[in-house]
Amino acid sequence: MAEFALEMRNLTKRFGNNLAVDGVNLAILHGEVFGFLGPNGAGKTTTVRMLACLIAPSSGEARVNGHKVGVDDMQIRREVGILTETPGLYERLSARLNLEIYAKLYGVKDVAGQVERYLRLLELWDRRNDNAGTFSKGMRQKLAIARALLHEPPVLFLDEPTAALDPSAAKTVRDFIETLRGEGRTIFLCTHNLDEAERLCDRIAVFRQRLIAVDTPDALRRQLFGRQVAVRLRTANPAFEQAVRGLDFVQSLSAQDSEMQIQLTDPEAQTPLIVRRLVEAGADVQYVAEVKHSLEDVYLSLVNGGSAQRGGVQ
Amino acid sequence: MKQIHTIIGKEWTDMVHNKLVLYLLILLPLLMTALPVALLYFMGKAPVNQQDMEEMGRLLANPIFGGMSPAETMQSAMASTMLILFLMMPLAVPVTIAAYSIVGEKVEHSLEPLLATPITTTQLLLGKSIAASAPAIVITWFCYVVFLIFARLFSVSDRVFNTFVNPMWLIAMLLLVPLLTIMAVSVGIIISSRSTDPRAAEQLGALVVFPLMAFFLGTMAGFILLNTTTFLLTSAIVALLDVGLVYAGVALFQRETILTRWK
Ligand SMILES: Nc1ncnc2c1ncn2[C@@H]1O[C@H](COP(=O)(O)OP(=O)(O)O)[C@@H](O)[C@H]1O
Ligand SMILES: [Mg+2]
Numbered sequence: 001m002a003e004f005a006l007e008m009r010n011l012t013k014r015f016g017n018n019l020a021v022d023g024v025n026l027a028i029l030h031g032e033v034f035g036f037l038g039p040n041g042a043g044k045t046t047t048v049r050m051l052a053c054l055i056a057p058s059s060g061e062a063r064v065n066g067h068k069v070g071v072d073d074m075q076i077r078r079e080v081g082i083l084t085e086t087p088g089l090y091e092r093l094s095a096r097l098n099l100e101i102y103a104k105l106y107g108v109k110d111v112a113g114q115v116e117r118y119l120r121l122l123e124l125w126d127r128r129n130d131n132a133g134t135f136s137k138g139m140r141q142k143l144a145i146a147r148a149l150l151h152e153p154p155v156l157f158l159d160e161p162t163a164a165l166d167p168s169a170a171k172t173v174r175d176f177i178e179t180l181r182g183e184g185r186t187i188f189l190c191t192h193n194l195d196e197a198e199r200l201c202d203r204i205a206v207f208r209q210r211l212i213a214v215d216t217p218d219a220l221r222r223q224l225f226g227r228q229v230a231v232r233l234r235t236a237n238p239a240f241e242q243a244v245r246g247l248d249f250v251q252s253l254s255a256q257d258s259e260m261q262i263q264l265t266d267p268e269a270q271t272p273l274i275v276r277r278l279v280e281a282g283a284d285v286q287y288v289a290e291v292k293h294s295l296e297d298v299y300l301s302l303v304n305g306g307s308a309q310r311g312g313v314q
Numbered sequence: 315m316k317q318i319h320t321i322i323g324k325e326w327t328d329m330v331h332n333k334l335v336l337y338l339l340i341l342l343p344l345l346m347t348a349l350p351v352a353l354l355y356f357m358g359k360a361p362v363n364q365q366d367m368e369e370m371g372r373l374l375a376n377p378i379f380g381g382m383s384p385a386e387t388m389q390s391a392m393a394s395t396m397l398i399l400f401l402m403m404p405l406a407v408p409v410t411i412a413a414y415s416i417v418g419e420k421v422e423h424s425l426e427p428l429l430a431t432p433i434t435t436t437q438l439l440l441g442k443s444i445a446a447s448a449p450a451i452v453i454t455w456f457c458y459v460v461f462l463i464f465a466r467l468f469s470v471s472d473r474v475f476n477t478f479v480n481p482m483w484l485i486a487m488l489l490l491v492p493l494l495t496i497m498a499v500s501v502g503i504i505i506s507s508r509s510t511d512p513r514a515a516e517q518l519g520a521l522v523v524f525p526l527m528a529f530f531l532g533t534m535a536g537f538i539l540l541n542t543t544t545f546l547l548t549s550a551i552v553a554l555l556d557v558g559l560v561y562a563g564v565a566l567f568q569r570e571t572i573l574t575r576w577k
Contacts (some may be wrong), residue, residue, distance in 0.1 A: 008532055015574070018566070049573070052430050054429055054430060054569065054570070054573055055569075055570040055573060055574060056570060074432050074434075077430060077431060077432040078432045080430075082427065082430045084423070084426045084430070086426075087423070088422065088423035088424040088426055088428075089424065090324070090328065090422075092328055092331040092332065092401055093327060093328065093331065094322075097324075101323070101324045102318075102427075102431065104316065104319075104320040104431065105317060105320055105428075105431040105432070105433055105459060106431055106433070107316070115537075121358070131331075146428070147427065148427075223548065244532040271492050313574050
């Protein structure tokens with residue numbers, strides 16, 4: 001077995017003069033659920049299309065389960081499942097037939113068995129004989145996900161699986177993806193939905209034409225904002241701020257009205273010292289809490305290239 | 315093989331669900347069959363005058379009509395010109411089906427997941443071509459049989475009937491019909507994989523195929539020697555063209571271009 005499920009080296013795609021994907025270097029482990037997070041037009045679909053051997057890289061290389069894109073395309077196609085941006089079902093055919101066709105194309109041994117298994121798993125069994133054209137958006141998406149899984153691919157690409165869905169359909173789909181975790185499959189999930197990425201993914205790449213950051217959701221937060229505590233006082237006073245700044249372990253401090261956000265290396269040990277110093281200076285401390293930046297803050301600040309914004313107190 | 319089979323199965327199920335295409339596929343040839351049948355009937359009844367016979371002088375020189383009475387020759391010759399109709403019969407609907415097949419799936423977004431499966435371009439295109447041509451070929455044969463039944467009834471003599479099952483007709487039916495259909499369908503597929511709009515593709519398919527056929531059949535009719543050798547030769551030429559067109563179809567099918575051309 002190859003060391004990585006997915007490997008990209010300087011993967012680049014140009015459309016004429018338009019650089020859609022610029023020198024991506026990434027290695028994704030077997031069984032990892034990897035979030036590929038970026039705004040519209042970031043190049044997510046283009047990346048997935050290259051990895052699924054639908055379009056050729058302009059330069060650089062990619063490997064899927066050790067097979068090189070552009071060389072072992074047929075083998076890669078057998079080993080990956082893909083949920084494309086639009087479900088692309090055969091609308092005039094029944095749900096069951098839609099799946100049977102793909103099961104056969106993927107050379108599934110037990111066609112009827114696999115089709116039934118996934119129709120049941122995705123709660124479409126009762127509607128199996130209805131034409132896909134009569135399905136709601138959520139059901140179509142589920143059918144398309146079933147279609148991508150019939151041949152039990154070790155690598156699964158999901159291109160914005162919930163983007164076009166209403167909140168409740170999105171939740172159903174997200175819940176299903178969650179059940180896929182721990183089946184040992186590698187999942188490459190494109191999304192611009194942060195909650196989705198955070199909830200489902202082991203690691204996240206923030207991506208816009210090129211990779212901006214790659215890490216676990218927690219580490220991404222920490223990497224960008226460090227750890228911060230917020231202290232709310234009854235009244236604002238520059239003297240209090242000065243007092244805290246005087247402590248040598250305070251890395252940075254921002255004050256707004258009567259609230260200070262203080263960046264620390266070891267909040268558990270340092271917070272009591274700050275409180276003591278403030279009380280000595282005559283401040284009335286109303287509350288103290290660690291600041292949790294939402295992934296959204298991280299994302300916005302990364303994608304917009306701006307500075308870290310003030311987080312909220314949790 | 316299994317992949318081709320799956321594609322054919324899919325296309326046919328889709329066809330059955332698409333009533334309009336299905337009716338056209340069946341009814342058009344049947345309507346076209348009515349024409350030679352009617353001609354046969356009225357020619358059998360019509361009095362033959364000398365002037366007609368002179369005009370047909372060239373036809374009569376054809377050994378096929380050797381030993382026939384003027385009435386027999388008239389009926390046989392007029393009905394024989396309808397052979398052309400049988401050659402046109404399986405072209406119109408399949409070419410539109412083929413012209414829709416790729417660009418249609420592209421606009422319905424079903425092409426991308428399909429191309430992500432382990433299917434080769436050759437398998438995909440062969441599946442689509444066979445799916446578009448086979449029903450039309452079979453229906454044309456069926457219409458030929460219908461025509462023969464009526465010919466049995468309306469022919470003024472056995473000699474006339476026999477001209478419709480002579481080697482020339484059999485070669486036309488068994489060789490030329492399938493070969494011309496494959497030609498039309500291959501052109502349709504090429505148009506489909508190079509175009510951006512299904513309707514335009516269908517129209518272009520019809521536009522390209524008809525002059526092509528007219529040229530072909532016109533030249534053939536011009537020889538009007540209507541003999542076995544001409545038909546065999548034509549079949550051989552069409553077969554060669556078919557092979558070239560199928561290869562061209564695969565070569566011109568650029569997966570990436572088809573998927574990313576329109577945004
Ligand atoms: N077929 C194409 N031709 C030209 N440009 C394209 C094509 N496909 C995508 N692009 C461009 O590449 C960039 C990335 O697109 P895409 O991969 O669809 O982004 P995402 O999936 O992240 O929304 C965009 O700027 C888009 O306009
Ligand atoms: Mg996209």
